[in-house]
Amino acid sequence: MEYEFIRREREGPVTVITLNRPEAMNALSNPMHWELHEAFEDFATDPDQWVAIVTGAGDRAFCAGSDLKGIAAGSLKKPMPPSGYAGLVDRFDLDKPVIAAVNGVAAGGGFELALACDVIVAVESARFGLPEPRVGLAAGGGGLHNLPRQIPVKLAMGMILTGRLVSAKEGATYGFVNELTSAADLLATARRWAAQICECSPLAVRASKQVAMRSLEMPLQEALHQQSAFPAMAAMNASEDAVEGPLAFSEKRPPRWKGR
Numbered sequence: 001m002e003y004e005f006i007r008r009e010r011e012g013p014v015t016v017i018t019l020n021r022p023e024a025m026n027a028l029s030n031p032m033h034w035e036l037h038e039a040f041e042d043f044a045t046d047p048d049q050w051v052a053i054v055t056g057a058g059d060r061a062f063c064a065g066s067d068l069k070g071i072a073a074g075s076l077k078k079p080m081p082p083s084g085y086a087g088l089v090d091r092f093d094l095d096k097p098v099i100a101a102v103n104g105v106a107a108g109g110g111f112e113l114a115l116a117c118d119v120i121v122a123v124e125s126a127r128f129g130l131p132e133p134r135v136g137l138a139a140g141g142g143g144l145h146n147l148p149r150q151i152p153v154k155l156a157m158g159m160i161l162t163g164r165l166v167s168a169k170e171g172a173t174y175g176f177v178n179e180l181t182s183a184a185d186l187l188a189t190a191r192r193w194a195a196q197i198c199e200c201s202p203l204a205v206r207a208s209k210q211v212a213m214r215s216l217e218m219p220l221q222e223a224l225h226q227q228s229a230f231p232a233m234a235a236m237n238a239s240e241d242a243v244e245g246p247l248a249f250s251e252k253r254p255p256r257w258k259g260r
Contacts, residue, residue: 001042005032007057008039013050013202014194015043016187022058027067028086028109030078036087044094047259050202051194054088054117055101056110059183062100062126065108068135085141086113092213095206095232097197101190102126103183107165112141114176115150118209121179121189122168128176129165149216151175201245202259207236 007018017039019026043052056062063086084090088098089112100106100114102122111128114120122128130139130147138144139160148156151174159166171177181189197205210232215223227233236242241257248255 001038003035003039005029006035006039008042010049011191013048013198014191015039015046015049015052017043017052017054019054019056019063022056022060024067025061025064025105026056026058026110027064028113029067030080033085033087034081037081037083038087040083040087040091040094044091044096050096050205050259051197052096052098053101053187053190053194054098054113055187055190056103059104061104061110062102062106063110063113064105065110065112065132066141085109086116088113088116089142091116095210096202097205097209099190099193101186102128102168102177103186105165108132108139108143109141112139112143112146115146116142119178119193120171120176121181121186121193122171122177123183123186124168124180125183126168126171127165128168128171129163130160131163131165133161134163147176201236201239201241201255201257203232203236203239203241204245207232 005021007020009016043049081087098117099119100117102114104126106114106128130143132139155174168177168180172180210230211227240260245255
């Protein structure tokens, strides 16, 4: 598929998706939501793609949020994709890991997109926040749900109620940024995270993510009793990779993962 507002490259088992409206600080328009939906759909269904990296073009912004000019023109009256905001926020069945490589401002929907990822690496100059109340709106792209689930509630409410932007260093202190890096090293840092993930069995990674995320709202006893029945866990246990891992360990060699 040809894209107008994003770029997608495949680097071995890694898909790199770039928001590509640097002149608009990569603000998300309705067509971008649909292009991201298609890109994440291809990633989710391609057995040879194991990890995704999402970043923004240019050096000013990862994503400045929703296209306010488009909102003023009524573009949000058009339907959103079934996978939700940025083609990712409502994609609760995506068990493959996604890394956000935040190269600048991640405000509003940009922060919501980053929060929907599993790992966030950010340049030290990046800033994060949900400033929607400052323009008479509320963060409806998942941020009001994901932020209080990912950091202490008081810290989340401090950001939500003031609409202020916090620095990447503050984000790391709060706990939603995994690693700080320089602009020159940002993609290399994200690729290092992706490479470390790819050293693991892709089925084991998906099972681990599925169990961790599905059990967040479950009582511990229930989660422990049900985890073996989760689809990704069952697929891992029945896979060739589940045989290959222990065999490779016993033979003192790197495993040769097949993803099946």
